[in-house]
Amino acid sequence: MSATDTALRLLLWATDRSGPEPPPAGDLSDVGALAEPPPEVRQAAVGLAARTAARLRLSAPPLGDGRPVTCGVVLLAAAAGAWPGGGAAADLLGAVARSCSAYELLARHGLAEALLAAGCDPALGGALRDFSPLTALLDEPGPGGPARCELVLDELLADPEGRNLFTLAFAAPPATDGQSAWRGEVLAGLLPAEKELVLDVYETAMPQAGPAHLERVGAAARRLRPPSDLAPAAATARWWQALARLDRTEGEGLRSRYGLSGHRPGLDLYWQMFRLGVLG
Template identity: 45%
Template sequence: MTAVDTAVRVLLWSTAADGGADTRPAPPEGELTDPQHLAVPPPDVVTAVVRLAARSAARLRLDALVSGERRPVGAGALLLAAAVGGRAQPHPAAETVRAVPTARSLWDVLAYHAVVAPALPHIGDPVLAGRLRAASPLTALLDRPDTVGEAAAELLLEDVLLTHPQGRRLITTVYCEAPASPAQALWRGRLLDQLRMSERELVIDVYEAALLRHTEAHLSLIRRARVGLTVPPDLATARPVAYWWAALARLERSHRRRLRARSGIGTDYLAGVRLYRQVEQLEASGGSPA
């Protein structure tokens, strides 16, 4: 089995019925022999990558945003698929990811994400997982990046997604969910706080959607974080949850009337604001309760 064969099997897996990490089987595995053929794939394989990118655009509801994109899909998604399939050989797989070119078009961005995002839960090697995230800016943006991928993720957000209603809707839909990990909470909280001044209404949209669609999931995270703020307080556990609410806590100080004008805001958000302020006070006092 060649690297191209392995990549094609992973592409087919990526194109299969959508499902969460709990319902989707692990991606197929294979060899990484003759990797040079990945750079010039046969036409039918290129067609499969294009189909995968189009499916990703439809699933994420970015079809109108990508419709004006004329640059073709490159070979990067095939290299990523080969790396995923060759994950049992972490070093060759990581080297394969190193060969992935920077996404040249939004079609590339979508194809990279369609391969990497569903595969990440099945990547046991942290170095390989980090390289896959770094190679896929949309995955990094929607999940969380390693340090090396932060700039590309932020550029994708500012230069592409925020310029179109579909991109803004995607950010609202994804970022309003309760964070799946502390790293994701810190990343999303940081971005929301960065956008607080330039994209205030979008940030409020995210929190309003969170309180309308995912109230209990967010309140559950807040309750667990508060349990840890006893003596001595477990700031490492509480901080990510608290920081997700940082932008709203600051808006509550500066634009309270605007928040209260939103019908979906209610009063549940105050639990997140209180958590953030409690963590903020503990950090200012060196981690000791007042």
């Protein structure tokens, strides 16, 4: 199977995602053809971008950016489909441009999200997060760190639909401890400039997924009993950090916001971890 066939099959698989089929795999023969992918491969990349935009409730053009999908997502798909590929797949990633349009950003996110959900190799997962900054922002950064997430965050917050996407994603119950800690760091970093957005996240979280968030709080609290396990508890507590800080500065005002009903156990957990010196 050629590199273009590998990329095409994986892009179509990520676009469909309707069944339990594992991601297709291939090799990187004829890798030079990826520089000018055939029309069907380009169309598959465009289709993945459009499907991802629709799923995330983004109108066309997403985030006000009408620039097209490039071959970056095609290279990423080829590398992922041939992973680990004896090092050739990792080498191919070196040709993937770091900067990209909004459509390209969405295509990469659609591909990365599908592969991560399928339980891909952890090293591939890290590479996907590094080359898909939207995935890194909504999930957690890869080995390359969070620097590129900041650029994507600015793009989202400059657009009304992007702000809604951010709110819904960060209000959802975290899937992992790493995701919980990362989202907490981002929310805390938005204060004080984006106080209303941060409150929107918590006011969306409690009515829609309050029981799930409080279940995580309860599980974290149980980890504090001997023999204690502080790291997972700290990750859960960090998600509540921004709200805990706001509660200290304007607690009376927060108590009048009905969307925050039931939030107190999360704040109690945060301050307990703070007093233990685990969180600053």
